[in-house]
Amino acid sequence: MAVVRWKPGFFGWHRDPFSEMNRLRREMDRIFGDYAGGRGIAPAAGVFPPLNISEDDSNLYVRAELPGVDPNDIEMTTKENNLILKGERKIAPEGEKVSYHRRERDAGKFRRIISLPTLVDADKVTAVCKNGVLTVTLPKAVEAKPRQVTVKAE
Numbered sequence: 537m538a539v540v541r542w543k544p545g546f547f548g549w550h551r552d553p554f555s556e557m558n559r560l561r562r563e564m565d566r567i568f569g570d571y572a573g574g575r576g577i578a579p580a581a582g583v584f585p586p587l588n589i590s591e592d593d594s595n596l597y598v599r600a601e602l603p604g605v606d607p608n609d610i611e612m613t614t615k616e617n618n619l620i621l622k623g624e625r626k627i628a629p630e631g632e633k634v635s636y637h638r639r640e641r642d643a644g645k646f647r648r649i650i651s652l653p654t655l656v657d658a659d660k661v662t663a664v665c666k667n668g669v670l671t672v673t674l675p676k677a678v679e680a681k682p683r684q685v686t687v688k689a690e
Contacts (some may be wrong), residue, residue: 583648587599610622610623623643623646656677661675
C-alpha cells in the first residue's frame with residue numbers, strides 16, 4: 537500500500553482529485569489481482585447472446601449473435617414489455633482422449649430477458665436466423681407509434 541503525503545491546498549488537494557480515484561482503482565485492481573493468485577481478475581464471460589437493439593418509426597429490431605446454435609433450439613416469447621430468448625448451444629464431443637490446449641467456446645443453456653423500450657404488437661413479431669445472427673422484428677403497437685398532430689388556425 538502506498539503512503540500519500542498530505543499536501544494542503546485548494547480543498548485539501550494539491551493535485552487533481554480524479555487522479556486519487558485512479559490511484560484507488562489501481563490499488564483495488566492490485567489487491568484483487570493478488571487475491572486471484574497474481575493472475576488479475578479474469579475477464580467476465582459476458583452476457584450470451586450479445587445483441588443490438590435498434591428502432592425506426594414502425595419497428596424495433598433485435599439482432600442477436602448465436603453462432604453454433606441450431607434455430608430449432610431457440611425459443612422466443614414476448615411477455616408484456618419483454619422479449620425472452622431461451623435456447624441451448626451444443627458443441628459436438630471431440631472424443632475421450634482429447635486434451636485441450638485452449639477451450640474458450642462455451643456450451644450450455646442460455647436465457648436472456650430483454651426489456652423493450654416500447655409496447656409491441658406480439659401477434660406480428662417475426663424472427664429469422666441467418667449465418668448465426670437472429671434478427672427479430674417487433675412491430676410497434678399502434679398506441680406506441682409516433683402520430684402527426686395537425687395544428688389548426690382559428
